Amino acid sequence: MMRTQPVLACPAPARTPPGDVVEIRPARPGDEEAIRRFLTGLSARTRHLRFLVDVGVPSASMVRALLAVDERRDALLAVTGETVVGHAMGVRGAGVAGAAAEIEIAVVVADEWQGRGLGSRLVRRLLRRASVNGVGTVTMDVLGENRRVLAMVRRLWPEAAMRVSCGVVEVAAPVEPRS
Secondary structure: OOOOOEOOOOOOOOOOOOOOOOEEEEOOHHHHHHHHHHHHHOOHHHHHHHHOOOOOOOOHHHHHHHHOOOOOEEEEEEEEOOEEEEEEEEEEEOOOOOOOEEEEEEEEEOHHHOOOOHHHHHHHHHHHHHHOOOEEEEEEEEEOOOHHHHHHHHHHOOOOEEEEEOOEEEEEEEOOOOO
């Protein structure tokens, strides 16, 4: 599992203020500046929960990595207008002989958009896309202090295997969440 990719998601049902329309779409190469602004606008706490450290000003290589889409990597953005308000990524690994592949996911939502269900929407969309490619298991690393995400995991995947290591909860569950 990648220890640098904990997930940050919001467990509440999707609610946006009237007039605020959020589109979830695949990341594109031209999104570099928008994702840089998004990352810079996150609070230090949110950056810490997502990256395990406060990444400060995002480097060009970090921005490119977050937007990379290829045969193993997928990235989605939640946008309202031209503004990125959420990011989700998944990296597929090879399955054990005869078993379905797994995907490690990581999600982050802008501070002012947390608690509206956007993280859960990003996770579901990312996993739907992965399941069509034969992925059967989702994994994620979540800081033990990230109670919102751990509550979401317990709600969506009550059968999830969780193991604590150095303050990080390593989660493994079937790609298909409940409800």
